[in-house]
Amino acid sequence: MRFFPRSLFFKMALSISLVLAVIFGASSYITFRIQSEQALDATRNQAIVLTRALKNTIRIGMETGHVESLMSIFHTVGALPGVEKLRVFDEEGRILYSAKISEIGKLTDELDYAVYRSPERSTPFQSAATGHRSFCMVEPIENEQKCLRCHRKDIEVLGVLDVCLSMEETEKNIEFNRTLILSFTGLAIVLTSGLTSILLRRFVSAPVAKLVRTMESVEAGKLDGRVDIRSGDELGRLGNSFNDMIRKLSEAQDELDKFHHRQLARADRLASLGEMAAGIAHEIKNPLAGIYGAAQVLSREFPEGDPKREILDEMMSLMKRLDQTLRDLLNFSRYTEPQFSPVNVNEVIEKVLFLVKQIPEGKRASVDREFDPGMPEIEADPEQIKQVFLNLVLNALQARPEGCVLTIRTHSEIPTEVPDVKIRNRFVVATVSDNGPGIAADRIGKIFQPFFTTKESGTGLGLSMTRKILDLHDGWITVASEEGKGATFSVFLPRKKL
Numbered sequence: 001m002r003f004f005p006r007s008l009f010f011k012m013a014l015s016i017s018l019v020l021a022v023i024f025g026a027s028s029y030i031t032f033r034i035q036s037e038q039a040l041d042a043t044r045n046q047a048i049v050l051t052r053a054l055k056n057t058i059r060i061g062m063e064t065g066h067v068e069s070l071m072s073i074f075h076t077v078g079a080l081p082g083v084e085k086l087r088v089f090d091e092e093g094r095i096l097y098s099a100k101i102s103e104i105g106k107l108t109d110e111l112d113y114a115v116y117r118s119p120e121r122s123t124p125f126q127s128a129a130t131g132h133r134s135f136c137m138v139e140p141i142e143n144e145q146k147c148l149r150c151h152r153k154d155i156e157v158l159g160v161l162d163v164c165l166s167m168e169e170t171e172k173n174i175e176f177n178r179t180l181i182l183s184f185t186g187l188a189i190v191l192t193s194g195l196t197s198i199l200l201r202r203f204v205s206a207p208v209a210k211l212v213r214t215m216e217s218v219e220a221g222k223l224d225g226r227v228d229i230r231s232g233d234e235l236g237r238l239g240n241s242f243n244d245m246i247r248k249l250s251e252a253q254d255e256l257d258k259f260h261h262r263q264l265a266r267a268d269r270l271a272s273l274g275e276m277a278a279g280i281a282h283e284i285k286n287p288l289a290g291i292y293g294a295a296q297v298l299s300r301e302f303p304e305g306d307p308k309r310e311i312l313d314e315m316m317s318l319m320k321r322l323d324q325t326l327r328d329l330l331n332f333s334r335y336t337e338p339q340f341s342p343v344n345v346n347e348v349i350e351k352v353l354f355l356v357k358q359i360p361e362g363k364r365a366s367v368d369r370e371f372d373p374g375m376p377e378i379e380a381d382p383e384q385i386k387q388v389f390l391n392l393v394l395n396a397l398q399a400r401p402e403g404c405v406l407t408i409r410t411h412s413e414i415p416t417e418v419p420d421v422k423i424r425n426r427f428v429v430a431t432v433s434d435n436g437p438g439i440a441a442d443r444i445g446k447i448f449q450p451f452f453t454t455k456e457s458g459t460g461l462g463l464s465m466t467r468k469i470l471d472l473h474d475g476w477i478t479v480a481s482e483e484g485k486g487a488t489f490s491v492f493l494p495r496k497k498l
């Protein structure tokens, strides 16, 4: 299993770890904040309760004259853990009583005195005068009717109770909690990420890696590989479908191979048949010329209208046909290596059209040219290409001898139906369309076979020869036709020799 930033495993593990880190981090932070707030609130409330309780105790002690007990309570409470300050100061800020005897007579802290003078007095406030946070409260003890026994009437405030509770211990606890929460969060993230990675690797990455390996081997042409994922989940099903696909692909490949072998064997047979036919044609051609010459001499021996002369003329016309077939056969087998030179397809077609204009069907036909003016010169054998278009145009004219409407189009690249631009502009195309009877669906697959013809005087070699020439040029030919609606033959030729 490769572990690199672009792997699926890495991306999923990273995403999950990030999400976990955010969730755990946020929840720990919120918990920590709540705990801190609660601790602060608790100290704040303690400061209020203690101050109010002491104020009442002082009042009762003063009223009942138990000043001694009051001092003892002051000392006892002042010694309690967390009580940092417990004192009473006068209106000038001078300390009158304190749990710490040494403070008596000194001035109280500036902050406490300032709070006392402000409207916020009697409300807890935070102080950091001692290097750590404390919650303090200053509570004035007002002069009342009951106090006039001992205090002067013009004094408004008899003293100010100043209480501070240290948060040192609470802060230590908060700090400890923070360390604990952080450690647990870190541990939870590491453990959950680790566990998730293990599960991911087992249930996702490993099966995906198997799929990728098998796909690569299929891509390399090995169709015997299978994906081994035994789980019943989506990946398991994907693996099974993939195995099915490879099996079908392998079967199709076998079929194709067999077909190819059959085709090769057939091509071999055809090639040797072609050679044999060419040999025989050659052997027949000369005696046939001799027989034709003799028949001509004999025919001249008889006067016009003599039935014997008619028989001889008929024999001669049959011999002409035989001679044409032999010539086609020889042409067919003669086409081998093309002699490449620059060829302009538009010009070649023009030459062919000029030639066919000389025969009666050509004279009766009308030609519609839609030539691409940007047609480049291609590398091809001009004679062979001429033969291709001659065959196609002659077939079109013969399909509608009484007056064919021929449409010939050329394109400097394959029209848009081929999406790959690289292939499109490597070929030029020429189409020859006619308004003849078209080709029946059951015949269209046979027309390129040698000797397939539907014409009385046809040899059935024109289209197979055309296909052979295009094969030699690394081009190809297609046909589109519907019975009764004419036929269109498209010739594809590479611009440059491949």
Ligand code: ADP
Pocket: 391, 395, 396, 399, 434, 436, 437, 438, 439, 447, 448, 452, 453, 454, 455, 457, 458, 459, 460, 461, 462, 463, 464, 486, 487
């Ligand atoms: P041939 O012209 O000697 O018959 P080809 O190989 O040129 O031999 O053509 C084979 C057959 O294909 C023709 O006999 C004809 O049935 C059919 N064919 C070819 N071109 C056309 C066309 N333009 N319209 C209709 N049928 C055609």
